Amino acid sequence: MAPHNFAKLDTACVPTPCHVLDLARLEHNLQILKRVGDEAGVSVLLALKAFSCFAVSDLVMKYLSGTAASGLYEARLGRTRFGGDVHAYAPGLKDADIDELLDCSDHLILNSLQQWGRFRSRIEAHGGVETGLRVNPMHSEVENPLYDPCASWSRLGAPANQVTAADLEGLSGIHVHALCDHPYDAFDRMLSAVEARCAHLFGSVEWINLGGGLLITDDGFPLERFIERLAGFRERTGLKVYIEPGTAVALHAGALVSQVLDRFDYGAPLAVMDTSATCHMPDVIEAPFTPDLLGATALPRNTAMDAVDAHVIRLGGPTCLAGDIIGTYRFEMPPQVGDRLVFLDLAYYTMVKATTFNGMPLPSLALWDSRTDALEVVKSFGYADFEGRL
Ligand SMILES: Cc1ncc(COP(=O)(O)O)c(C=O)c1O
Structure with a gap:
């Protein structure tokens, strides 16, 4: 089985940002764990x-x-x-x-x-x-x-x-x-x-x-x-x-789908996403690490941005935290404003850790079965969720 199935996901079917859980990979993992339990x-x-x-x-x-x-x-x-x-x-x-x-x-x-x-x-x-x-x-x-x-x-x-x-x-x-x-x-x-x-x-x-x-x-x-x-x-x-x-x-069962809100080059090619490292994937900053991104290669977090070519873009979140950087990536096709990007392996320790710092909306949640392509958005969060915890 491929490590993940998200290349097949039609990202237009979900609001952004959105956690998408692949039920097929989840079940695959659970079957392995059950086998361990039964046989050991x-x-x-x-x-x-x-x-x-x-x-x-x-x-x-x-x-x-x-x-x-x-x-x-x-x-x-x-x-x-x-x-x-x-x-x-x-x-x-x-x-x-x-x-x-x-x-x-x-x-x-x-x-x-x-x-x-x-x-x-x-x-x-x-x-x-x-x-x-x-x-x-x-x-x-x-x-x-x-x-x-x-x-x-x-x-x-x-x-x-x-x-x-x-x-x-x-x-x-x-x-x-x-x-x-x-x-x-x-x-x-x-x-x-x-x-x-x-x-x-x-x-x-x-x-x-x-x-x-x-x-x-x-x-x-x-x-x-x-x-x-x-x-x-x-x-x-x-x-x-x-x-x-x-x-x-x-593992390999969850992705975070996000949209490009803005792109510009102020001495470095930058894009602002509608998902935030600090709010929606805090381990990216805490660990730190750069999440894998479909269709792009993650570059080191300390990549010098002054001499990169047009395929390299640094993606950041929409909060005011200067360090709200998701990562620097080399793209096959550099994304445009409105494009959706799929950050991989962001289910464990991400959904449980999300915050609403800066009034950031929490990502929605969709269940997707990569075997049948059935997809259901099962949870969305709004202003009440933000206000309720303050
Ligand atoms: C006591 C304990 N059990 C289980 C786990 C789960 O670890 P993992 O998610 O890496 O499998 C942790 C993670 O920190 C833990 O502290």
Whole structure:
């Protein structure tokens, strides 16, 4: 299967800006994840922090066991809009939220032993919720410290060497998460680190959640090796195993369609789009990275713009932020005002992070089935959405 199907999309069918989700690619990803779950004997949860579009919850829940939530609101979304098991974890828990969080969750993972001590009696009084501890396996694979849960002095989980088996009394599981957009080899190394550093805890718990951060649904991912590795780990340890991918669920399944509002050359060829990096794709600035664009090649973000040819254009958003730059691209056919451009792979960590800074409208949402070309705009946002949160 091609990495994405958006070359076939008739962009005239959607308002702009608009997130378009390809149901075919989404289902393809979900089928892969279900295969991993079935063949490795593990449960696969959707990490809602990455992708929580409940317009496709029926499709997601046809294949996955439930959701992984980052706190009360996502747990409630998981419970009410998705179904299946809800596994909640947050670095900080609020006293005022705990009862409702327990009502919405099947598993609650505490970030520290201190947190466990503080909330234990309330959790036990509530009953019906399995509890675990997030453990930092102290194994870094992520180069950018912004995304490395195991960087020095991390607040994410109790360091494995500071947790004893006795500390886990009353808890039934442990949770580790150390990856971000990684291929299989990084998972293999991480799991070896978990096996080495957390082995003293395995006998005290029934389950382990191995987190997300792995590009399981990417083309070329060695599924058989992954399945074998997971199954071997499960058999050796006797633990029930969960994984909670986010990115892998929506990989290559989402695009952001945008329109060129203006073009000019003030010493550099520039275009202003009706979508904004800072509002609609904040990771572009945070990470930073340049999203792929259909029909164009992304150039480095620091490309010097004074000597480029007529096929190179820097695209920016319509906000007043000087750095609201989506990227610099070499086009086969430089776009004109009114043309629609398709930014690729902007579903995960984009829909969930959008803001209305500068009064920017939020992108609409369309569901598109690239197998049949059926397309439906299922959500549009207006002034009330902007005003309602101010
Ligand atoms: C605890 C935890 N689980 C799962 C995920 C999902 O990761 P990804 O979307 O990269 O698969 C994250 C991402 O930050 C996470 O922090």
